[in-house]
Amino acid sequence: MAPTSFFKRALPLFSFQALTHGQQSINLANGLGASASPRPSPSVNTVTINGTPTTFRDIFTMPASVDVGADLLPYIDDPEAVDAQTVCPGYKASQVEESDHGLTAVLTLAGKPCNVYGNDVEVLNLKVEYQSANRLAINISPANIDASKSSWYIVPEELIPRPKGESSAGDTDLEFDWNDEPSFWFSVTRHSTGDVIFSSENTKLVFEDQFVEFVSHLPEDYNLYGLGERIHDFRLNRNLSATMYAADAGDPIDRNIYGHQPFYLETRYFETDEQGRKKLVKKSQLNEGAYGTGQHHQRSSYESYSHGVYLRNLHGQEPQLSSDRITWRTIGGSIDLFFYDGPTQPEVTKQYLKSLDALPAMQQYFSFGYHQCRWGYHNWTELREVVETFRAFDIPLETIWVDIDYMDQYRDFTLDPVTFPLSGVKEFFDYLHSNNQHFVPIVDSAIYIPNPQNASDAYDTYTRGNETGSFLNNPDGSQYIGAVWPGYTVFPDWLSANGQAWWVKELVDWYKEVPFSGIWIDMSEVSSFCVGSCGTGNITMNPVHPPFSLPGEEGNKIFDFPEGFNVTNATEAASASSASSSQASKIGATAVPPPSTTSYLKTTQTPGTRNVNHPPFVINNVQGDLAVHAVSPNATHANGVQEYDVHSIFGHQILNATYQGLLSVFPGKRPFIIGRSTTTGSGKWSGHWGGDNASKWYYMYFSISQALHFSLFGIPMFGVDTCGFNGNTDYELCARWMQLSAFFPFYRNHNVLSALSQEPYRWASVAASAKSAMQIRYSLLPYLYTLFYEAHTTGSTVMRALAWEFPNEPLLADVGTQFMLGANILVTPVLEPQVDTVKGVFPGIGDGQTWYDWYTGARVDAQAGVNTSISAPLGHIPVFLRGGSVTPLQEPGYTTTASRKNPWGLTVALDGEGKASGWLYVDDGESIEQEATLEVSFEARDGKLEVEVEGAYKDTNVLGNVTVLGVFGGVGDVELGGKKVDRKNVEYDEAMGVLKITGLNHLTKGGAWKCGFTLSWSA
Known part of the structure; x- marks a missing residue:
């Protein structure tokens, strides 16, 4: 997670000790966190510091148990999980009406309800639209939607626009077909080639209030890309559960992380035979001459066709890829599918983004310069020293960034009065701006709620948001209070009437104090460090410490180094290895875990109702319980919508609000925003960075695939934490990474608190490598800027896979x-x-x-x-x-x-x-x-x-x-x-x-x- 830290200004004063307290129990039925026993009041102490008597209080450390949810067994790991395809009846079609622009029908349950992971919807409406020459839409939704019961949630147009039909629909190359035997299934065919690009033949449609499943067959050795966000190879594996649920998780491999991007590109390669017929090319045909064999590959008449598939659904999802099919499962919503026929990758991406009015934002020219950041820049003086040292080494520096260090006790829109005092702003920014350099601060997604028993703890940003009804609530109407870096916090409600306007005004007013050039949005999944409304009844304890130790605190030292460090940095490695071994001996051996005796929570559905906290179908969420390290699913918005239905769009909405805020701060200028959580269309407001990677070679390797996937998602302004965020880098890894990232659109170096500093001037070899690569990058700025103009106006990509530029070479797939x-x-x-x-x-x-x-x-x-x-x-x-x-x-x-x-x-x-x-x-x-x-x-x-x-x-x-x-x-x-x-x-x-x-x-x-x-x- 990008920022972590704790009260740096008060660090010498506070003792980080957990006070004895009762085990916290969370009542997820109403979203409130309740204490099993009263909280003890923090003790007040007086010490003498530099001859001055100083009064302070111990900081209450939240116990680790507050962020522990129910033990859940994901569907994919559950040997007793029921396969809906074997027990559910599917649907039968009736009242079919066809037109030149598509068809409509009624789908009725073909047998007894199975209610396997929810309550079956007995009657569905099917609507098929030939929307344009290159787009087909298929919508399957409940026939009788009763908004007052909230049994299901259909994405409103104002949140994610729905592609609309065009006059060119009659010229489409896509054909929809359906059949009712043994139950309703459908297919989509590319007319020009006769290739079936989507088919649910011999599978069942399952539609329940908390579970939707549909299947499509895939060809042998298929080439699928997208379905994000996760750290994964460029081409998706053929045995992958592609969970989508926005999660604050530090870049685990093959797990769901920050974003929700339910879109995939599929590419198929064909060879024309002597009769002029197109035959699908299989991987086995390409072994001879494959890259790396040293054999010359004789080209035959290969050509490729690409198409895109987008599911407009905000709920937690789990498309599962196997050897010959994709099984798409969601925990709510409707089936709102869109097919884009390409037939090339560039055309698919353009069609997708244009249909959603989501062409990427045109970036300011300065944003393509080099950016330097770290969590751990302690004050204005150090920040200026970093800027000056870059210039002393003649390493280009465009923008200096700050993590949460600059805030007053980690509260948004504040400055630490001791380390980043307001009095130092003018001198620092006069210097920075006189050299045509820029400043970007982090802004978190949660708002501190002040201690009502401490008048000096007042926080105007909260007060103004509270007065305008801009925060999420519990189901009972009380304020939802979670916990993030500053302590107990509340969360903006982007569905409320005033939430966006309040945020815009906070940005406008803060700019008057701190003349930033752009904003970095973090923690926007949205993240919370406890399950449920744990701050309810406890805010008199604020500020409190997070329920985990932070980098640099006792017992949490950083000894991690890149692979190969012991060879390239022998002396330092020996010392680090010794320290690491010593630390491991304190922690104790964990190589052989004890046998599991976990008793997993099994949720059963109740007729007519939903269990949003623990839905019956358990997706393979990286955090397990949906409420862990996140705002709970039953947190309630001003319009009555539950977080369960819109969780993965929070990051998208805060980017929109920030975009509107920067339009007010800089009238007529393009906002510059980098955000963590994204969804469909986020690229029209913001860029994205790859999150909390680590200083490992494999994270540098995966960064290319990350960037290529976000090219497909329409977010070309992408980069990763160069040299790695977590752990310590070394000169070889950092040199190679500084070179690589010089060719990414967003180029920033950033690392974690208490790790070794990794500004490129720290090593002569890294400085030389960086300067050489930057020389090329800065020479190419006009070219890169032109690419972004093309992306902004047409939806084209900036970073491109070789397979996209050379579509007739299957070995590039x-x-x-x-x-x-x-x-x-x-x-x-x-x-x-x-x-x-x-x-x-x-x-x-x-x-x-x-x-x-x-x-x-x-x-x-x-x-x-x-x-x-x-x-x-x-x-x-x-x-x-x-x-x-x-x-x-x-x-x-x-x-x-x-x-x-x-x-x-x-x-x-x-x-x-x-x-x-x-x-x-x-x-x-x-x-x-x-x-x-x-x-x-x-x-x-x-x-x-x-x-x-x-x-x-x-x-x-x-x-x-x-x-x-x-x-x-x-x-x-x-x-x-x-x-x-x-x-x-x-x-x-x-x-x-x-x-x-x-x-x-x-x-x-x-x-x-x-x-x-x-x-x-x-x-």
Whole structure:
């Protein structure tokens, strides 16, 4: 979890001791936490500090038991679990009415209710819509919805927009079919190929108030991507329970974590036979010539078709993948399915995002600079020292971030009066802003509730929210009080009438004190450190300590280091190993756990009612009980909706509220927000970081797959905690990671309190690696910015899988160790310790694709379908340019502001026919609505480059240089706009085919893009 800490300002004064108290029991029937015995009052003590008598009180530490829920056995692990497919009757269709735009029908239970994990809904409505040329919608919902009974919850349009039909619906390539034998089932077919992309044939539809199940068959060796959020390989495994329930969990592998993204992309590869028929390609057909075998793969007539599937449902879900099917289960809601026919990945993603009005936010230019953060920056002075040290080492730094250290006792919209006093704000920010640098603070999702018996504990943010009815309640109408970092807390109710307006005003007022540039939203799943309303009746004890020890506290030291540390850091490793062994001996051996005697809670359904705290179907939630480390499912919103029905949208809603707040803080400017919990459409407001990873090589490895999945989800502004959050990094891991993250859209280094500092200047090798990679990144800022403009206007991706850019190569389907940045840049990072080479494939070579080394400009010598060994000593990350591309560049400066004032450059990478193309988008870098823009297109052929310019935006930077790769056969006079370029400014390496043209400044006075021109070089 990004922030954790405890009252740093008072640390020397408070004693962190748990007072003796009765075991807390939680009454989940009404959501209230009740004490089995009265809480003792904290004792008051007086000590003398620096000659001054000081009164303080012991801090009550919540017992670990407050965050322990019921023992539940997930369905997938329960040997006695009932298979609904074998006991439920399914449905029969009647009253079928067809039209040009779809059909409607009534589905009636085909037999006796099974009530296996809830109460069967006897009558359903089916509605099928051909919504557009590329989209089909299938909705199955209860026929008689009684909102007063809340037996089921249908997602309102105002929370998550529902795609609407378009006039092009009659041209759709998707076909819906259904059958009633042995019970109702349906299929979706791609008309142009005859391929069935979804079919529930010979399976049952199960629809209960707390359990919905439907199944689709999948082809052998299918390629499925998405269904987030989790740490997982790029292509989803064929034995995976893809639980979706927003959870505050520190990046466990293959478990549900922060977000809820019920969308998947499936890609199928076909081969055309001699009769022109398309046959599905199986993995067994591709063994010969597979990457890594060293054998040449002869290309046949492969082509791919991709489609997308989205389930518009906010409830906890558990799609289960097996060898030949996907079984989709939810604990509520309706079946609201949308199919996107692509037929390519880029088209699927665009169709998906456009249908939801969820095109990614256009980011401010500064956001693409380098960001530095850590939990543990103690005061304004240290923060400034970090900024100054970056400059002393000449390592670019755009934005300094702070974790919860800056807050007054971890309360939102406050400053610690001792370590981050208001009096220090002007000096710090004057310095920062004078250097065109920025500041982003963390803001948590829970609000401290002050101690009513302590007048000095007053907290105006709470008071204003309370007065406007902006917080969640218990079912009985009392305030729901959980616990987070500051102690007992309340939680914003985004469904209340005033919740968003209250939040907006808090941001506006706080900016008057702290001139931030953006906001970092954390703990938004939403997280709570106790089960139920544990603060009810206990707020006179506030502030209280969380129910776990924090990094740096006694008995919670950090001795964890990356794999291979004992080799690359032998001396330090020996010391760390010794300390770790000593610590382990204190904890005691746990290698062989005692046999389990757990008696699991089994919930049975009650006719006509729901059990939201412990639903009968148990999803494999990472925290077990849905109320553990989260606001309880029966917490109640102002409109009567229970948290059970909208839990996973809290993070989405706080991002929306923050977006609206920043629009008020910075009228006319694009808000910059990075959030933790996301769902469908969150990318139109915010970026996302990968959460609480660890300083391990495998987390760096998985970061690529994380980023690619969030590309599918429409959140391209993605990055991870570079060098790792939890544990200690070392120089080798940090150097490699700083290089890799330089090619992620969001580039930030961040680590945990009390771990070793990991700013890149801490090691000479890391500083050198970071500077080298940043030099490339900052050169590419115009290209990256153009990619984001494309994403914002069309829904295209920024970081791309090789399989998406080269869709006719089946062997790329599971490559998650390399990636493309846009269409032009191929990145092949080192992802393991103690190596100086890395293997990578160069896609498209079988079709004539050419690749060039970024550093030398030399054409890559590689074979099709073969993993090539690439030199990659520490400090070097292999980067390649795609033949046929023109990449706009700008001379890198220390900040993005400085970079934007520097000369332009172009790299023209010719393909095998001597052609290349590309484009550039330019605007002011911050405004939502632009007064003027520039769009520059580049087209190279026949030994010349044609540049065309459209738009009125004034950019006065000159063109400094042009590099042309793949120029063989000689070079003649070089001319720009009909004027010869001095031969001393022309450097040509005929053997490598690299032409470098410099000294163009005087030929482009007034601005490189003032008007179009031609640059020629042919012999």
